Amino acid sequence: MTPSQERNGRNAMAHRLRSPQDLAGGLLISVIALSGFWLARGWEAGTLAAMQAGFFPRLVCVLLLAMGLATMVRAVTADGPVAFGWAWRPSVAITVAVLAFAVLLDRLGLVLAILALIGIGGFAGRPLRPAPFTALWAGLATGCVAIFSWGLGLPLQIWP
Template identity: 80%
Template sequence: MTHTLRSPRPAAFRLRSPQDLAAGLLLAAIALGGLWLARNWEAGSLAMMQAGFFPRLVCYFLLASGLATMFRALTADAPAALAWAWRPSVAITVAVVAFAALLDKLGLVLAILALIGIGGLAGRPLRPGPFTALWATLASTCVAIFSWGLGLPLQIWP
């Protein structure tokens, strides 16, 4: 009786971390969308940068991060995916959109107040003292940097 020796099967790619794959796909999609939006902008060169240089550079780094994260999904074991945290995701998204919508109408200081107030719904609410300290610090720092330091024509108050 003869025995046939089986050759070992080639190792197939096995998805070890579905959440890393999802995160990598999201990063890559955002990067590709940004590259598509900046497709008509002149990039220039390192010596003479133009409007499209930095956005494209950021998108390329984001794409590389997405690809590395997707590769990690095949090579590194990760714990099972947790349930989606809807409340923080919605609260942070609404806070950023509200900030953008209110910046011209209410000014920088009050738009930051709305940002912190709505964003605070993502987790445990802050007590009034820490909330006020966070708002005052963030608002004064943003006014100092963007309005005074960089000279951007931002409305500070309504």
Template identity: 50%
Template sequence: MPSLPLSDLRRATSVAAPTRGPSAASRSAPQGVPEGAPGGAAASGERAPTRIRVRAPQDLASGLLIAAFGLSALWMGRDWPTGTLASVQSGFFPRMIGTLMVLAGAVVAGRSLLVHGPALPSWNWRPLAGVTAAVLAFAGTVETLGLVPAVLILVALGNLAGQPLRPGPLALLGGVLAAGCVALFVWGLGLPLQVWPLQVWPLWVSP
């Protein structure tokens, strides 16, 4: 049997060898991306979106709560006249205090994005729900029922936020707070607040 030259033998072997799939270079290249081309965000020049990172969650929650109380004060005194610095009227102090609370809340909330602080503790929803319900009830009844009933409702709902008081101490606390609010806001600052419901007392208590 005549022997084939070495070159013919190599050629015959390469033709007879089966194709074993794509090369290693083609297997390593990602689908849909040409070999050697950079992929991902580097190819399009896009940057990953910047996320706002809260460094002090407790300060953020405190700032938002302070700002919410300030906005509530501004909303309650929206119809009261402010007057001037020479002649201060009933709406001056509520608006000033509400504005300062909103600014203070914004500063505290903004600080939480810059300075590291403690994280939020585990939530106890009963105090939060009780205080929120008490504040909303006071804001919704002070103009319709009067200052004294609104304060009593505030004390009753706020009592549910923590360790409940007995009826006797609770009634004493509500009476003292109601009398103090009348003395401070109506007699002291002269705010035009209705003290009792219109059916009981048609005018607010004048000093």
């Protein structure tokens, strides 16, 4: 292959990829889905009539994988923004908030773990003023207690 043919081949590939940001997002979603499949590999799925522990995680992974593939197809079919740098602060804030919620749920209870989740997650963007922060916390805590503790009867500790 001559150098001009090689350059033309690379240019053709660059023209086919119309949205690098969609490609990166689709790859990330697909990797998360495939990781979920791998983590749930030992769980029995059962059938639609008799679901077991692995049914819902696999269903979520199938849907995630479908969305990731659709997003990657969009990268070659629709124009989109170019891929920019990684937003580290929101990524770290959301990750730390979810981990703090998981650690604090048993120790402090659902209501205070949600408070920590919202407080730490607030560092991902603009901080909320006190009134919207309190409204968000109260609404989310009330909804979670109503759904998970009262509605589903899960044995969650609500307060410390």
